[in-house]
Amino acid sequence: MRDVGEPDESELSVTAPKTWATGAPAVVHALQYALGQTSPKRTALTLLNINQTKGFDCPGCAWPEPGPGHRHRNEYCENGAKHIGDEATSRRVTADFFRQYSVDELSRKSDYWLNQQGRLTEPMVLREGATHYEPIGWDEALDLLAGELRALDHPDEALFYTSGRLANEPAFLLQLFVRAFGTNNLPDCSNMCHESSGSALNETLGIGKGSVSLDDLYDCDLVFVVGQNPGTNHPRMLSALEETKRRGGHVVAVNPLPEAGLLRFKHPQKARGIIGRGTDIADQFLQIRPGGDLALFQALNLLLLEAEDKEPGTVLDRDFIEAHSTGYDAFAEHIRATSWDAVLEATGLSRDEIERVHERVLASRSVIVCWAMGLTQHKHGVPTIREVVNFLLLRGNIGRPGAGVCPVRGHSNVQGDRTMGIWERMPQPFLDRLGREFGFTAPARHGLDSVDSVRAMLDGRAKLFVGVAGNFVRASPDSDATERALRNCRLTAHISTKLNRSHAVCGGTALILPTLGRSDRDVQAGGEQFMTVEDSMSEVHATRGRLAPASAHLLSEVSIISRLARKVLGSGPDIPWADFEADYDLVRDRISRVVEGFADFNERVRRPGGFRLPNPVNERVFRTPAGKAVFTVNDFTMLQAPPGHLVLQTLRSHDQWNTIPYAMDDRYRGIKGGRRVVLVNGTDLAELGLDDGSLVDLVSVWTDGSERRADAFRVVAYPTPRGSAAAYYPETNVLVPLDSVADISNTPTSKSVIIRLERAADRAPV
């Protein structure tokens, strides 16, 4: 079954982008992928259990499920079916595989090929100076890792990276172990995606999470979907937006690309979705320039202030502003100086388009703004989200039904991991409660985030990297620097379900520690266990694996972390690691005493559908220093591409999950059989003297005069906004230097990269 060839980019073909998403083709593609990975019986078992109250949580995005009484028998999307098919694959990576391929050979394989090899089956070690991984027993592997950790001069020389696949219980234990060990070095994938959201929301509303529920979304009069492509990245969001519209609400979509899922949705489980026209999603689509969103919301705020001037007391929610906010006067003074010329240049929109949105806002009692990476991964990502909050505060669209903020998370438990303490800057009250509960003093000094972790590995401050889930090498910006950083480590270790490039970019010694997936049954000394996750809307619920594990040699993440902690901490704090490993209820008991909102965790999470964490914002309680919501003053700087240059945004294809392509296609955008493509507006192409189909190198240019190159991309004429381009990550991560980050949040600026296109034929010979 291993006969998976490397993709051949010469087979690339391009057709017109689709104007609707999902429908029958989504069902066909999902089943094709799942059945290509495993048997019909195993496929049926996974699909019957995914997102069901007694089944397992989809390991894909963090979109919530409807309540138990309202859940569909097939409560998953095309991509959810692919994710679970990918995990439940019958393909296996065994010791023979590692005997066959050296690490050097693996490092030259594509992300696609590596993933297609299947599930990891036993612990492996790459010993100092060796060319191949070899099998190692669990005890020896964990002794090796523990010995290296204990040999460090200081705990801050170790890094513990987490991706959003980790469920709540192992996440809680991981941060407990890491802090008991003595460091806050807990970088995570959130550093590279929604960190800007957390920074802006913490500052303005006092909590770094979204405030809305699915019911709010259904009952909202006007939903903004900004910098987001739900058709690919959170497909079931389209069902929710369809329901919003069915109840009379409206949708404004703001995005550089006219994505199929923003335009029309054909519900695959409804007759009207299969044979009918489907539902128009966006009532108004604003094709904005990358990074123009801050200017757009400032213009909308200006229009609201001017409307209030004309008819005082009818537009703004004065009672809310006076009772619950601070900073309004400085904000209003700043907004009144907004220049329309600058707004129109930054957004690429017409004044008429913006004024039509304004009319919709005036006609709407309740408004929600949803967003994703299109807002966060810019230098001004944090100010942009602060301006979104200003916009909502003006009409009291915070803390009442049908209104609020909705940052949509891209990985299933990335929000839960933060709640559990996976953050390099966890607030002191959390650290104090953790220390009191377990009898030690958690370190107070902040740890390193993802970008700073790369720097620390490069300059030798960090010597040991442990990746718990995820694919750090491919998720990080500046691929060359990240690979050098990992190779500079004394030891790298990865707790993983499947092979990825991070396993082939090794420190002096490297470990692969294979673990259970979401769909695998987890049986410990205390019997069969379940875990819990938190979705984008703060709903916490159980997830129970139902399949026989991929190998008898796998350990759960809870087991690996607990066993490692015992070996490393020895006679340290009196923490019952063996009991935690045997019975996850005991972990949940401790979570209920340390993490706010988790009282009676074990009892409440056993209710069908679990429970929703309280969000004080919904009671109009704002935990900011002023005790109020905060209006902020935000300046926008227009990203200016020099003549002959374009602003590139990186994005996912439809057949991709985070860093892993499942296929070489991007169905909705009409791309088939290749990923090294750059989408460029046809008029820009003509001005640049390039043809559709030309082969070019992408060269990014930076203010310090440096340049970076990604070779051999096929130009595709595409309806991007004038002056901009789009290409897939992680192939284009190499273009983003480590130092190009968002202000405040340190998130890589992967949505605003200035590039020029150079004909590959003109490339100087190496």
Ligand code: SF4
């Ligand atoms: S919307 Fe997200 S969580 Fe739901 S099935 Fe699809 S990928 Fe999974």
